[in-house]
Amino acid sequence: MHRLAILLSGRGSNFVALADAVDSGEIPDARVVAVVSDNPEAPGLAVARGRGLAAHAIPREEGMTRSVHESRVRRILDAARPDLVCLAGYMRILSPELVEAYRGRILNIHPSLLPKYPGLHVQRRALESGERESGCTVHYVDVGIDSGPIIVQRRVPILPGDTEESLSARILEQEHLAYPEAVNAALARLDGSRD
Ligand code: GRF
Numbered sequence: 001m002h003r004l005a006i007l008l009s010g011r012g013s014n015f016v017a018l019a020d021a022v023d024s025g026e027i028p029d030a031r032v033v034a035v036v037s038d039n040p041e042a043p044g045l046a047v048a049r050g051r052g053l054a055a056h057a058i059p060r061e062e063g064m065t066r067s068v069h070e071s072r073v074r075r076i077l078d079a080a081r082p083d084l085v086c087l088a089g090y091m092r093i094l095s096p097e098l099v100e101a102y103r104g105r106i107l108n109i110h111p112s113l114l115p116k117y118p119g120l121h122v123q124r125r126a127l128e129s130g131e132r133e134s135g136c137t138v139h140y141v142d143v144g145i146d147s148g149p150i151i152v153q154r155r156v157p158i159l160p161g162d163t164e165e166s167l168s169a170r171i172l173e174q175e176h177l178a179y180p181e182a183v184n185a186a187l188a189r190l191d192g193s194r195d
Contacts, residue, residue: 002030002187005082007073007090008037012044013172014088014109014179019051021180030187034080036073038092054080070095077102084186086179087141096143106141107186109179111171113137113153118146123167126158133157134167136175138182152182 004022006015015035021027035048040057048055056076060069070092077085087108099106112122114137126134135155142148154174158167 002027002084003033003080003082004030004183005034005036005077005080005085006032006048006088007085008035008042008044008088009039009091010042010044010089012042012047012088014175015044015086016047017176017179018086018088018183019048019053021183026180027183027187030183033082034076036076038069038073038090044088067095070098074098074101083190084183086183088179093145094141099141099143104140105186105190107138107151107179107182108141108146108148109136109138109175109182110146111136111168111175113155114139114146114150123171124164127162127164127167131158134171136171136178138178140186151185152178154178 004018006018008015018027019032022030022032032053035045035053035055037045037057038060040059045055045057058069058072058076083105085102085106087106094106112126113135117125123134133155135153137150138152139150140148154177156170156174
């Protein structure tokens, strides 16, 4: 049984895509063992609770250092013993220590064709640069920003008249297909390395 942990900060649609893929067997023989959010108000957290999953809010309270906050997140992760940690709209940068502890087992999804447009507001930046296509990337997390080895990319056209919203929605549809695909690829690789 493969164990997946999800970290999110907001809407949680990629989390839902992963949880649905687990439930439907598209990601076979797997279980979501923890959903963690730094934002107690994250809609994704409420959805996780509604689905009966172990959902944890770890807010960074006033005066709490980044490292204390992360150590709380880490405690939950370690206790959940995940095979993979899936970042799904998690708006915090992980420390090198956490990345190292879960090396090769942390995935992130990003709404651009990396290495183009790492960082924030990437759909707007792609439009402003006059790109003809965009897409999404699922990659392993390393200590850089949106920079680890790529697992899956899916492309979409940029159409005349596109706005940040219309392009984001077109990319998001592909994100929901790309993430389960990438999780399956990462789990297969993990199983291969354990043989
Ligand atoms: C997605 O666009 C993802 O690529 C980016 O943050 C957004 C999260 O959306 N990292 P959701 O919370 O999964 O709906």
